[in-house]
Amino acid sequence: MRVVHYLNQFFGGxxxxxxxxxxxxxxxxxxxxxxxxxxxxxENAQVVRTIxxxxxxxxxxxxxxxxxxxxxxxxxxxDIFVAGPCFEAGRYGVAAAGLCVAVSSELDIPVVTGMAxxxxxxxxxxxxxxxxxxxxxxxxxxxxxxxxxDMAHKLASGQDxxxxxxxxxxxxxxxxxxFVEQTAAQRLVAMLDAKVKGEEFESELPAPSFPExxxxxxxxxxxxxxxxxxxxxxxVPKGNPxxxxxxxxxxxxxxDIAGKDGLQxxxxxxxxxxxxxxxxxxxxxxxxxxxxxxxxxESNVIGELHSxxxxxxxxxxxxxxxxxxxxxxxxxxxxSEVDAVILTST
Amino acid sequence: MRLTLAxxxxxxxxxxxxxLLDGNKLVVDPEELRLLILEDTRLRSVDIETxxxxxxxxxxxVFDILEPRAKESGSGPNFPGxxxxxGVVGQGVTHVLRGVAVTVVDGGAGLENGKILEMxxxxxxxxxxxxxxxxxxxxxxxxxxxxxxxxxxxxxxSVKTSVYLAxxxxxxxxxxxxxxxxxxxxxxxxxxxxxxxxxxxxxxxQRVAExxxxxxxxxxxxxxxxxxxxxxxxxxxxxxxCNRAMGAETYFYQNHPVILELYRRxxxxxxxxxxTLATMAASDNDERDRNCMLAAEHAKWNLxxxxxxxxxxxxxxxxxxxxxxxxxxxxxxxxxxxxxxxMSWDRRAExxxxxxxxxxxxxxxxxxxxxxxxxxxxxxxxxxxxxxxEELGAPRRLIATNVCGVSSQQGxxxxxxxxx
Amino acid sequence: MEKAGIPVCHVTSVVxxxxxxxxxxxxxxxxxxxxxxxxxxxxxxxxxxxxxxVLQAIEAxxxxxxxx
Numbered sequence: 054m055r056v057v058h059y060l061n062q063f064f065g066g067x068x069x070x071x072x073x074x075x076x077x078x079x080x081x082x083x084x085x086x087x088x089x090x091x092x093x094x095x096e097n098a099q100v101v102r103t104i105x106x107x108x109x110x111x112x113x114x115x116x117x118x119x120x121x122x123x124x125x126x127x128x129x130x131x132d133i134f135v136a137g138p139c140f141e142a143g144r145y146g147v148a149a150a151g152l153c154v155a156v157s158s159e160l161d162i163p164v165v166t167g168m169a170x171x172x173x174x175x176x177x178x179x180x181x182x183x184x185x186x187x188x189x190x191x192x193x194x195x196x197x198x199x200x201x202x203d204m205a206h207k208l209a210s211g212q213d214x215x216x217x218x219x220x221x222x223x224x225x226x227x228x229x230x231x232f233v234e235q236t237a238a239q240r241l242v243a244m245l246d247a248k249v250k251g252e253e254f255e256s257e258l259p260a261p262s263f264p265e266x267x268x269x270x271x272x273x274x275x276x277x278x279x280x281x282x283x284x285x286x287x288x289v290p291k292g293n294p295x296x297x298x299x300x301x302x303x304x305x306x307x308x309d310i311a312g313k314d315g316l317q318x319x320x321x322x323x324x325x326x327x328x329x330x331x332x333x334x335x336x337x338x339x340x341x342x343x344x345x346x347x348x349x350x351e352s353n354v355i356g357e358l359h360s361x362x363x364x365x366x367x368x369x370x371x372x373x374x375x376x377x378x379x380x381x382x383x384x385x386x387x388x389s390e391v392d393a394v395i396l397t398s399t
Numbered sequence: 400m401r402l403t404l405a406x407x408x409x410x411x412x413x414x415x416x417x418x419l420l421d422g423n424k425l426v427v428d429p430e431e432l433r434l435l436i437l438e439d440t441r442l443r444s445v446d447i448e449t450x451x452x453x454x455x456x457x458x459x460x461v462f463d464i465l466e467p468r469a470k471e472s473g474s475g476p477n478f479p480g481x482x483x484x485x486g487v488v489g490q491g492v493t494h495v496l497r498g499v500a501v502t503v504v505d506g507g508a509g510l511e512n513g514k515i516l517e518m519x520x521x522x523x524x525x526x527x528x529x530x531x532x533x534x535x536x537x538x539x540x541x542x543x544x545x546x547x548x549x550x551x552x553x554x555x556x557s558v559k560t561s562v563y564l565a566x567x568x569x570x571x572x573x574x575x576x577x578x579x580x581x582x583x584x585x586x587x588x589x590x591x592x593x594x595x596x597x598x599x600x601x602x603x604x605q606r607v608a609e610x611x612x613x614x615x616x617x618x619x620x621x622x623x624x625x626x627x628x629x630x631x632x633x634x635x636x637x638x639x640x641c642n643r644a645m646g647a648e649t650y651f652y653q654n655h656p657v658i659l660e661l662y663r664r665x666x667x668x669x670x671x672x673x674x675t676l677a678t679m680a681a682s683d684n685d686e687r688d689r690n691c692m693l694a695a696e697h698a699k700w701n702l703x704x705x706x707x708x709x710x711x712x713x714x715x716x717x718x719x720x721x722x723x724x725x726x727x728x729x730x731x732x733x734x735x736x737x738x739x740x741x742m743s744w745d746r747r748a749e750x751x752x753x754x755x756x757x758x759x760x761x762x763x764x765x766x767x768x769x770x771x772x773x774x775x776x777x778x779x780x781x782x783x784x785x786x787x788x789e790e791l792g793a794p795r796r797l798i799a800t801n802v803c804g805v806s807s808q809q810g811x812x813x814x815x816x817x818x819x
Numbered sequence: 820m821e822k823a824g825i826p827v828c829h830v831t832s833v834v835x836x837x838x839x840x841x842x843x844x845x846x847x848x849x850x851x852x853x854x855x856x857x858x859x860x861x862x863x864x865x866x867x868x869x870x871x872x873v874l875q876a877i878e879a880x881x882x883x884x885x886x887x
Contacts, residue, residue, distance in 0.1 A: 180747075214819070216817055216819060217818070217819060224748075224818050224819065225819055226747055226748040226749060226818060227746050227747065227748070227818070227819045228741075228743055228746045228747070228748055228751060228764075228766065228768075228769060228816040228817070228818060228819070229746075229766075229769055229816065229817055229819045230741075230766035230767065230768075230769035230770040230799070230814055230815070230816050230817075231766070231814070231815050231816075231817050232525065232813050232814060232815075233813055233814075233815045234813070235813070236656055236660075236810060236811055236812065236813055237656070237738050237763050237765050237807070237810045237811070237812045237813075237814075237815075238656035238657040238659070238660045238809075238810030238811065239656075239660055240763045240815075241657060241660075241708045241710075241736045241737075241738055241763050241810065242595075242657070242660045242661060242664060242708065242736075244736045244761050244763065245595065245706045245707075245708055245734060245735070245736040245761065246593070246664075246669070246670065246706075248706065248734045248735075248736065248761050249593045249595075249705050249706040249734045250593070254761055256760055256761050256762045257762050257763050257764035257815060257816070257817070258739070258748065258751055258752060258762045258764045258816075258818065259748070259818065266821050266822055266841050266843065267821075267843075268821065268826070268843035268844065268883070268884030269821050269824050269825060269826040269843075270826070271826060271880060271881050271882050271883055271884075272826060272880050272881055275877050275880060275881050278880075280877075280880075283827075286854070301744045326512070327605060327714050327715060327716070328605045328606070328716075328851045328852050329605065329606045329607045329851075329852045330852075331607075331852075332852045332853040332856070332858045333852070333853060335858070336856065338855065338856065338866075338869065339853040339854070339855050339856030339858075339865075339869075340853070340854060340855055341855075342855045342869050342872075342873050344866065344869070345866065345869050345870045345873045346873060348870075349870075349873065349874075349877070354874070354877065355877060368714075368715065370744070370750075372745075372747065372749050372750045374745065379822075380822075380823075383822070383823035383825060384823070386823075386825060387823055387824075387825065391825060392825070392826075393825065393826050393827075393828070393880045394825055394826070394827040394828070395827075395828050395830060395873070395876045395877075395880075396827050396828065396829045396830065396842075397830045397831070397848065397854050397855055398829060398830065398831035398832075398833065398837065398848075398854065399831075399832070399851050399852070399854055604850075604851065604852075605851055605852075607852060682832065682850040682851045682852060683832045683847075683848070683849060683850040683851070684832060684833075684834050684847045684848075687833075687835075716833050716836070716851060719833050719835040719836050722835070723835055753836055753839075754835060754836070754839060755839045
């Protein structure tokens with residue numbers, strides 16, 4: 054097995070922060086931790102090429118560095134690409150993870166890196182890479198390299214990857230179904246028993262985190278504001294012209310309500326699988342309150358009702374998808390100079 | 400309260416000239432059963448078939464699956480509020496045909512997202528139902544019967560058939576007896592054992608229950624607040640599934656995995672099972688706040704529970720009700736575990752949870768969206784109308800969440816989604 | 820939407836979820852099946868209720884974010 058190894062200037066033996074601008078250097082032999090890597094990989098593997106690069110150079114010239122690494126790795130006829138381990142070093146981690154992603158997608162060979170959970174490289178690429186959990190201490194180099202070596206062999210042989218805890222990589226946040234011995238009921242009772250007794254227990258899902266979004270400033274004068282209605286309740290014109298899916302919708306629609314004093318059930322339908330839609334289909338104002346907002350526009354409580362309402366279907370929508378829909382809708386409303394939004398959710 | 404299940408182990412099921420139990424052989428007279436079912440004028444005909452364990456057979460759309468059970472005379476009503484008049488269940492003797500299921504096909508339901516029973520292959524192996532002998536009934540409604548009346552007729556036919564089958568065992572000595580006995584919250588002499596309770600949703604008002612939909616003692620749960628049920632009442636016919644129940648069948652109320660596991664530990668003197676609450680997922684915030692508050696307060700002050708297990712019903716929104724109840728329990732000093740359904744369509748853990756309360760930290764995550772099977776054409780199909788059966792029988796991809804019993808909300812699932 | 824600086828008032832019947840995902844201005848709706856109405860009310864009263872809910876939303880947009 055031929056291995057190409059990437060190191061930063063520090064682990065590559067060039068020096069510390071004062072050498073962070075060092076341009077990439079290519080060696081046809083193992084360097085620094087690469088020697089130890091060669092040992093733990095075993096007899097059938099050798100580090101045939103090492104690329105060493107300064108952290109700042111890498112950060113500022115990622116494209117050039119990536120091109121060089123791809124070329125060198127290909128030229129070395131590598132079977133596997135290893136970067137790091139980077140421990141807590143942030144710029145190093147970002148470069149290593151980025152290079153791994155590039156090599157994996159361009160050259161289609163297994164890639165391995167290692168870093169601490171807190172390394173920003175983890176946040177960027179954990180979902181696509183198997184990143185060995187290195188911890189923070191560089192003194193554990195041999196142990197970490199051994200884990201990376203095991204991972205390299207496993208990936209090279211094409212075996213199925215097990216759970217993060219058993220394989221030693223940082224959870225990628227991907228759910229995989231497994232059939233287990235115990236029924237859910239048995240797991241529930243056993244977990245409760247442990248929890249009541251104050252013993253340790255393992256939840257099957259860690260809590261999610263949603264970043265806080267600072268609230269935009271209030272609208273100073275609603276009587277001059279252009280107000281738009283958005284709904285994730287799936288109201289669409291009859292025939293669903295944009296084919297908005299009834300669940301996990303990947304698109305949204307924008308529908309004309311200019312001049313309408315209210316919405317008629319005959320003109321609309323609901324594309325949403327998550328609730329009993331009969332009531333909204335009888336009277337769409339129950340979801341998209343055009344009737345009331347039109348009156349409030351006439352009595353100048355609001356300046357203007359935006360000429361279109363926007364609709365999608367929120368049911369079981371992956372978060373990444375929802376974020377994209379949100380961005381797209383926001384861009385359009387920005388362009389239409391909308392000042393405020395009423396979002397109705399089922 | 401003490402309930403004795405008289406277990407008759409059944410080894411074979413066939414149609415014949417008279418309904419009877421001969422040793423472990425169950426014979427069903429389809430004509431007598433047909434007359435009984437068709438007493439309901441909302442139905443014009445019914446197909447009655449048997450399916451053997453592991454047979455190359457695909458059945459859909461499944462309305463419900465039940466275990467054949469009948470109460471001994473003097474032991475209380477059968478499915479009160481649906482079949483028999485209202486009266487308490489959970490005590491006396493109930494005869495059980497173990498190894499048999501009544502499976503009801505809903506010919507009026509669309510195949511899309513409909514529940515399927517796959518009796519063979521890897522999809523079948525993942526289901527707890529494939530080891531059973533199924534008596535499959537497919538009622539067909541009369542003309543001009545509106546949909547909810549059709550569903551009400553299916554419900555009545557399902558419980559009628561369950562009781563009819565088991566009645567032939569009433570005079571026969573069972574193979575074994577299972578006894579479920581708990582004195583509830585006032586239990587004495589079990590000091591020091593942790594007191595466990597169960598809070599289960601029996602409906603979600605994301606779908607408004609029909610006026611004639613019978614879920615809890617015949618009630619459609621509209622306007623319902625949490626009610627206290629003895630664990631035995633779940634096991635003995637107080638609760639059935641709603642008209643369109645994903646991940647739930649009446650069979651696993653009768654054999655409720657959470658309640659049975661709690662009872663097992665109760666009988667082993669590891670815990671004390673102090674009681675259960677039935678509740679539902681609300682449609683608006685006041686209703687949700689009220690129900691969650693009442694359920695938690697009830698668990699605290701009436702059941703004096705140390706720990707509570709919570710399960711949800713329906714789709715995504717009921718997670719809010721379940722987790723809010725769990726949070727209130729935790730605030731009252733009651734520890735909780737909750738079972739959630741697989742809501743992550745992109746397989747990202749970040750998309751998986753519909754609540755985020757730090758104290759609701761013990762989660763059992765039933766998978767399902769990551770598991771499917773490409774199944775070949777079925778050797779035999781039971782599928783309501785001709786067109787539907789043809790479509791159902793063709794090679795298709797079966798998703799775990801649509802195969803009865805695989806990603807169940809009732810606690811029987813062995814699927815677990817792990818974060819990789 | 821709010822990242823783009825447009826204030827949003829989220830009208831929903833599942834307030835816990837809205838809070839979890841970080842909605843800053845939340846108004847409680849009438850029910851999952853008709854967030855802006857109530858099918859059990861006569862048409863006029865239902866519309867009056869809808870007007871009240873919408874006015875609450877407008878009020879929320881006029882003010883600094885504080886959820887109910």
